[in-house]
Amino acid sequence: MKWRRSLIGLAVSAVFIVLLLRQVNGPELRDAFTAAVPGWLVAAFAIYLGALWLRGLRWKLVLRGATPISTGDATALVVIGYAANNVLPVRAGELVRAQLLHERHGADRVAALGTILVERVFDGLVLALFLAGTIALAGGSGVLQLLATVTGAVFVAIALALLILGPRLADNPGVAQRLLRPLPVRLQHVVAPRLDRFVDGLTTIRGTGAWIAIFVVTAASWAIEAAMYWLVGIGLGLELDPLLYLGVCGAANLAIAAPSTSGGIGPFEFFAREVAVVFGATAAAGTAYAIALHALLLIPVAALGLLLLWQRHIGVRSLLRAPSEDAPAASSLRGSG
Numbered sequence: 325m326k327w328r329r330s331l332i333g334l335a336v337s338a339v340f341i342v343l344l345l346r347q348v349n350g351p352e353l354r355d356a357f358t359a360a361v362p363g364w365l366v367a368a369f370a371i372y373l374g375a376l377w378l379r380g381l382r383w384k385l386v387l388r389g390a391t392p393i394s395t396g397d398a399t400a401l402v403v404i405g406y407a408a409n410n411v412l413p414v415r416a417g418e419l420v421r422a423q424l425l426h427e428r429h430g431a432d433r434v435a436a437l438g439t440i441l442v443e444r445v446f447d448g449l450v451l452a453l454f455l456a457g458t459i460a461l462a463g464g465s466g467v468l469q470l471l472a473t474v475t476g477a478v479f480v481a482i483a484l485a486l487l488i489l490g491p492r493l494a495d496n497p498g499v500a501q502r503l504l505r506p507l508p509v510r511l512q513h514v515v516a517p518r519l520d521r522f523v524d525g526l527t528t529i530r531g532t533g534a535w536i537a538i539f540v541v542t543a544a545s546w547a548i549e550a551a552m553y554w555l556v557g558i559g560l561g562l563e564l565d566p567l568l569y570l571g572v573c574g575a576a577n578l579a580i581a582a583p584s585t586s587g588g589i590g591p592f593e594f595f596a597r598e599v600a601v602v603f604g605a606t607a608a609a610g611t612a613y614a615i616a617l618h619a620l621l622l623i624p625v626a627a628l629g630l631l632l633l634w635q636r637h638i639g640v641r642s643l644l645r646a647p648s649e650d651a652p653a654a655s656s657l658r659g660s661g
Contacts, residue, residue: 333413336590336591337589337590337591338590339590340590340591340593340594341589341590341593341594343594344590344593344594344597344611344614345611347607347611348607348608348611349608352606352607352608353608353611353612355608356560356561356608356609356611356612356613357612357616359560359561360559360560360561360612360616361558361559362559363559364555364556364558364559365555365556365559365616365620367555368552368553368555368556368559368620369552369620369624371548371551371552371555372548372549372552372620372621374548375545375546375548375549375552376399376402376403376406376625377395377399378541378544378545378548379399379402379443379545380395380396380397380398380399380400380401380402380403381395381398381399381541382443382446382538382541382542382545383398383401383402383439383440383443384398385534385537385538385541386439386442386443386528386529386538387431387439387528388528388534389528389529389530390431390435390439390524390525390528391425391429391430391431391436392429393425393429397428397429400632400635400636401421401424401425401428402421403625403628403629403632404417404420404421404424404629404632404633404638405417405418405420405421405424405440406625406629407625407626407627407628407629407630408420408421408629409586409587410586410587410622410625410626410629411586411587411626412586413586415586415587415588418437418440419437421436421440422434422436422437422440424638427638428638432521432524432525434518434521434522434525435521435522435524435525436525437522437525438521438522438523438524438525438526438527438528439525439526439528440525441525441526442486442525442526442528442529443542445479445482445483445486446483446538446539446542447542447546447577448475448478448479448482448578448581449479449480449483449539449542450539450542450543450546451475451546451573451574451577451578452472452475452476452479452480452574452578453476453543453574454546454550454570454571454573454574455468455471455472455475455476455570455571455574455575455578456472456473456476456574457570457571458567458568458570458571458574458599459472459571461567462565462568462571462603463602464571464599464602465598465602467598468571468575468595468598468599468602471575471578471579471595472574472575472578475578475581486526486527487535490526490527490529491527491530493523493526493527546573546577547570549573550569550570550572550573551566551569552620553569553572553573553596553617554566554569556613556616556617556620557569557572557600557613559616560609560612560613560616561609562600562605562609562610562613563604564600564603564604564605565603568599568603571599571603572596572599572600575595575596575598575599576591576592576593576595576596576599576614576617576618577592578595579591579592579594579595580592587618587622588618589618589622592614592618593611593614593615593618594614596610596613596614596617596618597610597611597613597614598610600613600614
């Protein structure tokens, strides 16, 4: 099953890379990269560190009712998970993060995956809002409108389900288990305990105030990331309105929900370029921008993740072991970082 998903991911990435590169020629792309100003790229990654810290704070807030953790440690595990997403197949960073939370804080792995799924729902809501808002104010192509409509509807539906049904599932575990009745009895015995623990993770957020606080932190983290995208755009010579980078952020990160290679290579670049070109960038400048932006998100984060592993004396064995543990509970999760 894993190798099939890996092959599908490679095929999807290959398609988007072809779509990305077929509109530009080598000399134009080379000239666009040559015009880059490295200082802006360094400043952009420095700002991105603030977004990562806010992601750690958010996970701490999501975990508050189940697993006490400091903001610093939560941020470190988030970054390590992102780094693992960038280098491991099938984007297994979420499984790595759950495994490390279990090893360091005794948390249940499947429940931890539930909290990470909640994070992804908040991410999807904010990103869809960013993209839809940009399209409403500045326009957009049919592809971008379709992406905003479909992903927005999906994430709103999931969020409403968690908000409305979450308390019922938490207070009455039998409701979730009734969903398993169509399955064979033997399979029910295997899935039921994991389902209960997964629901525990999905329902750690209680009260409207907690939902609002986590939404605000999520929006702030992605707004800072969009500011990073803006600085990278300056460094690559783009002359787009700063607010349009909210749309770049939304489109590129929503796109990597699709199967692809580690790090979402292909879909991210294609949709980042799509937004840049729609709002006035040339194909060569937009393509160079998208490639440089994604490289800045992937490579330094992978290095930072390795540094945090060393600093916290976490063995690389944990990363290699995690993808095989409790995988069925997280097989549909996708990283957005």
